Amino acid sequence: GDSLSIADYLLERLVQLNVSTMFGLPGDFNLGFLDYVEDHPKIEWAGNCNELNASYAADGYARVKEGSIGVLLTTFGVGELSATNGVAGAFSEHVPVLHLVGVPSTTQQKTKPMLHHTLGDGRFDAYHVAAQQFAISHGSLQDKATAPAEIDRILTDCVVLGRPAYLMLPTDLVHEQVPRKRLLTPLNVEPPQNDPEIEAYVLDEISKLVEEANHDAVIILDACTIRHGVRKEAKDFIERSKLPVYAAPMGKSAISETYERYGGIYVGTISRPEVREKVENAKLIISIGGVRSDFNTGNFTYQIPINRTIELHSDHTKVQYATYQGIGMKHLLPKLTDRLSAFEATASQLSVPKFITPIPQEDDEVISQNWLWPRVGQFFQKGDVVVAETGTSSFGTIDIPLPEDAVFVSQILWGSIGWTVGATLGAAVAARDIGKPRTILFVGDGSLQLTVQELSVMQRLGVTPIIFVLNNSGYTIERYLHGEKRKYNDITNWNWTSLLSTFGGVEGKTCQSYTAKTKTELNNLLDDPEFAKASKIQLVELIMPRHDAPRALKVQAELSGKTNKYVAIGVEASA
Amino acid sequence: GDSLSIADYLLERLVQLNVSTMFGLPGDFNLGFLDYVEDHPKIEWAGNCNELNASYAADGYARVKEGSIGVLLTTFGVGELSATNGVAGAFSEHVPVLHLVGVPSTTQQKTKPMLHHTLGDGRFDAYHVAAQQFAISHGSLQDKATAPAEIDRILTDCVVLGRPAYLMLPTDLVHEQVPRKRLLTPLNVEPPQNDPEIEAYVLDEISKLVEEANHDAVIILDACTIRHGVRKEAKDFIERSKLPVYAAPMGKSAISETYERYGGIYVGTISRPEVREKVENAKLIISIGGVRSDFNTGNFTYQIPINRTIELHSDHTKVQYATYQGIGMKHLLPKLTDRLSAFEATASQLSVPKFITPIPQEDDEVISQNWLWPRVGQFFQKGDVVVAETGTSSFGTIDIPLPEDAVFVSQILWGSIGWTVGATLGAAVAARDIGKPRTILFVGDGSLQLTVQELSVMQRLGVTPIIFVLNNSGYTIERYLHGEKRKYNDITNWNWTSLLSTFGGVEGKTCQSYTAKTKTELNNLLDDPEFAKASKIQLVELIMPRHDAPRALKVQAELSGKTNKYVAIGVEASA
Numbered sequence A, B: 001g002d003s004l005s006i007a008d009y010l011l012e013r014l015v016q017l018n019v020s021t022m023f024g025l026p027g028d029f030n031l032g033f034l035d036y037v038e039d040h041p042k043i044e045w046a047g048n049c050n051e052l053n054a055s056y057a058a059d060g061y062a063r064v065k066e067g068s069i070g071v072l073l074t075t076f077g078v079g080e081l082s083a084t085n086g087v088a089g090a091f092s093e094h095v096p097v098l099h100l101v102g103v104p105s106t107t108q109q110k111t112k113p114m115l116h117h118t119l120g121d122g123r124f125d126a127y128h129v130a131a132q133q134f135a136i137s138h139g140s141l142q143d144k145a146t147a148p149a150e151i152d153r154i155l156t157d158c159v160v161l162g163r164p165a166y167l168m169l170p171t172d173l174v175h176e177q178v179p180r181k182r183l184l185t186p187l188n189v190e191p192p193q194n195d196p197e198i199e200a201y202v203l204d205e206i207s208k209l210v211e212e213a214n215h216d217a218v219i220i221l222d223a224c225t226i227r228h229g230v231r232k233e234a235k236d237f238i239e240r241s242k243l244p245v246y247a248a249p250m251g252k253s254a255i256s257e258t259y260e261r262y263g264g265i266y267v268g269t270i271s272r273p274e275v276r277e278k279v280e281n282a283k284l285i286i287s288i289g290g291v292r293s294d295f296n297t298g299n300f301t302y303q304i305p306i307n308r309t310i311e312l313h314s315d316h317t318k319v320q321y322a323t324y325q326g327i328g329m330k331h332l333l334p335k336l337t338d339r340l341s342a343f344e345a346t347a348s349q350l351s352v353p354k355f356i357t358p359i360p361q362e363d364d365e366v367i368s369q370n371w372l373w374p375r376v377g378q379f380f381q382k383g384d385v386v387v388a389e390t391g392t393s394s395f396g397t398i399d400i401p402l403p404e405d406a407v408f409v410s411q412i413l414w415g416s417i418g419w420t421v422g423a424t425l426g427a428a429v430a431a432r433d434i435g436k437p438r439t440i441l442f443v444g445d446g447s448l449q450l451t452v453q454e455l456s457v458m459q460r461l462g463v464t465p466i467i468f469v470l471n472n473s474g475y476t477i478e479r480y481l482h483g484e485k486r487k488y489n490d491i492t493n494w495n496w497t498s499l500l501s502t503f504g505g506v507e508g509k510t511c512q513s514y515t516a517k518t519k520t521e522l523n524n525l526l527d528d529p530e531f532a533k534a535s536k537i538q539l540v541e542l543i544m545p546r547h548d549a550p551r552a553l554k555v556q557a558e559l560s561g562k563t564n565k566y567v568a569i570g571v572e573a574s575a
């Protein structure tokens, strides 16, 4: 017909944005909306175990399904507030997550009865106030006349600004009918054009600097290259300019780590020495989508003066000391490519260290951190989605080159533990959508405890990640930072290999669990083609020493120790 | 010495408030503080699996350990925001939970470096702004000169106002030394005195009304009787006035349900008919600590005109249409007792229906909702702590009288599912502290999925609750409200009886799991003295029909259906 319900209007917009799956839980105030979701032929309802996990899943989904968004549906108060941390994390890390909340009817919002899930004091706006802190755009549907435009506004902001948006769906409005016609015009999710005059000026400035530097420049790719959708533009720029390229931890996999002029990860004093030398001695640094957080910069140890730095961001550009507001990289980069490709000949002379991490020879059977990461590095395949939890895993994976088309997923700025379990669910669903067969998770025993039940949803949705659980008897990363021998860094040891079957799987049939206590055991497993096929969900418990960390974490911990015994990290940092 | 650290100052205050256990998780910004916690001889660190569960535990602890508070410790951003829903629930339900958050140093709060766990945009106050929505009192320590007074202010508000308070602990300040002397003066946690003139006037007004009603009055006890610490005052009032007494669902167990002049639960049209008749025909209702939320009033179906109502609250009194701000029940009640005990002779003539729920004769073996609740009612013992999850459990337990000294714990206003699992942990720890040997949980299969990992912490802390898991294949309460056959109300079936061993127990030794598929099986189990002793943690999976509900839920669902097919509950309610 000519009209459709507001619920369906919203769902059609999501389909246009390539959303296949919605994450969340039912609740009294969203059940009406959920009827439309369940009945929609193109949207699958994930039905998560709890709302925090669901928000993590939406986040992981959005990261892997670039260009699309993650969608989370919760219920008023109890549901939405359970997801606060997950949404805040997506805000912090520039991930477009749409948080839909089923809320009381428009009448109830006026009369304010003491409904369940309210604070009991008549404040119906408290959750919205809290949510605003972590949303780039937010609102509530008011009536059917304005609802479609409001939906479009919020969706557009979510995509263009690349951060969470919050939309309240009153129970009565989801059924209201609105004209279908508006759907014929797709949302305009292009970032705004740059002012041509300023843009031309900026291009001149940058070219001039590169020339003055005798083309001795390096590129550092960072988080927002991926998150603000300029992977392709950056790749063109890199390949045509032939400049050496490195990545910050949050920019890992922004360009293929097998690319010949890619030198690995730059992370201040924590970098491998050869990388540090190259980057810090370059006359000019072109940073693309940079996020200068503590863990992303080796505790703020970039040794690069501002007058040697150019920063391209989604909505501004910095050239040395000058900021050009409104000059965004999406449109700037192609023009920069045209300009700088002229320097290709000189640029291609600049040498780039090889990014390789050989497996060390160790003469014992202990699964050490030093040995583990290069070893699993060899297990990775083209197109793998590799998810690394905050802890020894995120530090360990950084040092390992990933194969072509691999996607690296980690939460280096926000660093909420347990996040990867939900994120892996979302990432695996997205990976399936876009034809990436394997999702591989590295998660600490401590972190897994926060969100473990989502293993159940993975099994229900039929995704088949490989999950490596690092059993090192607790919060090892924290032990390195403070309280090595403290009880508060211990955890209860679980029966890790019975998790999958407890949460609904049939061991040996629908799922498979393993323990590897030795290098040999792990080698055998990784070499087993059946295992590598990842045709069912698999969990591998790795027995590892309690006090052992990857190189990068050891250095980070030393840096932290130097600054302050008590204040673990970043104490002397400056904005 | 004469001085102690700010951390220890705070801990000593907590000890004075009778706090034995602190809930939460470590994180970079609270590790320094945690050293003091771990070293403190009188405070145990729970070390929860995640922060939401920890906040639930603090809530459950505070409910059972009346007069004390629940304490939650989290880390900046990622930790604290994970607990938002739990703290908001404590706010809604008037539970004193102190939320301590380890935050960046006072220097960092000024220089605002891009630390991990920040939003990346320099806003260091966003979490505080969000938290304010759900705290009755909040602040951050600023320096050592003002810290002790600030701690005292926030603690006092938490106890006196009976709601959550939020306190930020900058990493650098916890070590600062402050004078010990201030600790010699205990916190004044008495509610303020009432203005004597107004109070006398209110007493006259109430006495007059009771006389005019020919002493035909009934008392309804509600949530705040328990939460605002007037259990004893209310008991005196009830026993000396001899007036009939009932309880709202949230007031259940405010007075012993074995008390001879107690008639059971009044919940509007959902009440048992004999209770409804008595309450609604009384000439006067004296409501103590009332919370008029939808589920607590049978969907706002109190049939009691305002001109027959007296309401006593923690900080005001209502007599018919008049509100007396500042006249609180703690000090009013004893005086009212003196006045109204004069009417004892007439009042004791008023008849009260017996609160009994016989086990129905059913000639099959199905564990029906109708049969289950009276049956477990017989299993209860003096002093049991009975925790009921939102769902069929909370509706089912309401109708069952509890033995003397039993404590009923449920979240009828906030209704966040999964809450009971954390709350049971906290409740069981508190119960152990105060010498109540058994804590018994009823939780739905759907709800348990949200917070299941806390079974691990129960085992680590050595508490031994009995956990009944109602396996009815999903969200039955929701099915009654909307979407009976919908897939979104289904859940994944878990291997429930392997949960305890998966999460660290040794089945048959440290823990024991059972499945009861029939009445006979459950009868046998409940009659087994070994089981009833609860000397280890026990989990009982109850196989129950997918679509079956206790009487009260069926009526509630009908009421909701009448008002609106889509808007599940309370649509026509008025504030």
Ligand SMILES: Cc1ncc(C[n+]2csc(CCOP(=O)(O)OP(=O)(O)O)c2C)c(N)n1
Residues within 6 Å of the ligand: A389, A390, A391, A392, A393, A415, A416, A417, A418, A443, A444, A445, A446, A447, A448, A470, A472, A474, A475, A476, A477, A478, B025, B026, B027, B028, B051, B075, B078, B079, B082
């Ligand atoms: C939600 C949340 N709570 C607490 C923390 C603090 N924290 C950071 S890392 C960590 C320990 C992680 O331990 P584990 O997952 O076992 O990693 P590993 O042992 O490999 O270092 C903790 C508790 C956090 N980052 N996020």
Ligand SMILES: Cc1ncc(C[n+]2csc(CCOP(=O)(O)OP(=O)(O)O)c2C)c(N)n1
Residues within 6 Å of the ligand: A025, A026, A027, A028, A051, A075, A078, A079, A082, B389, B390, B391, B392, B393, B415, B416, B417, B418, B443, B444, B445, B446, B447, B448, B470, B472, B474, B475, B476, B477, B478
């Ligand atoms: C945190 C949170 N998420 C979602 C809801 C909505 N909700 C209320 S009851 C319920 C179903 C509970 O199912 P279960 O625990 O199995 O109870 P039962 O089957 O006994 O009714 C849901 C999803 C909620 N109240 N709280």
Ligand SMILES: [Mg+2]
Residues within 6 Å of the ligand: A444, A445, A446, A447, A470, A471, A472, A473, A474, A475, A476
């Ligand atoms: Mg660990």
Ligand SMILES: [Mg+2]
Residues within 6 Å of the ligand: B444, B445, B446, B447, B470, B471, B472, B473, B474, B475, B476
């Ligand atoms: Mg159920």
